Amino acid sequence: MSFDVPNTLKAVWTAIFVLWAISSIMSKPIVRTQDDWRGRAALWVVMLGWFLLFNNGFNLGPLDARLIPDTPAIAYTGFSIAIVGLAFAVWARVYIGRDWSAAVTLQEGHKIVRTGPYAIVRHPIYSGFMLASLGTAIALGPIAGFVGTALVMGAWGYKSRMEEKFLIEHFGAEYEQYRREVKGLIPFVW
DSSP states (O other): OOOHHHHHHHHHHHHHHHHHHHHHHOOOEEEOOOHHHHHHHOOOOOOHHHHHHTTTTSSOOGSSSSSSSSOOOHHHHHHHHHHHHHHHHHHHHHGGGGGOOSSSSSEETOOOOOOOGTOSSOOOOHHHHHHHHHHHHHHHHHHHHHHHHHHHHHHHHHHHHHHHHHHHHHHHHHHHHHHHHOOOSTTOOO
């Protein structure tokens, strides 16, 4: 009996998306938002990236070619990276609880969370999804997956900078101190 990495990854990602959809209805009421076209555009770029990542069944021409060899070791390595990234994103999503929103917002009683995964990076959900996208691209192998991962990383990087400006406006020096102490997306680096 062999382990089906591609289908298992797709099932895990699907479960994460369902969890996100269900938990999004439990968010606290929004008091202030910066939900404009830029934030929505970033999310659409992420969706396009994930479409490219999971493009099976669509003929994308040269993007369907494999970038890396199709070996069990590479597939399992990518799978492991993806699972670590998804677990980190889920941990962060559960940890922030009802203060989460897909848009750039502040909820009632919103506070800066500086513990748990938020002590490792300021945007752990984005970091987890970026790592999971990279792991999935490695496990699946086509060029399209790596292009999709680049789109995901660029969009989350852009959206994190939008959130930073918004949070500085609201929390001021408190958030600036947090920024000095904790990196944004990659621990100890960036």
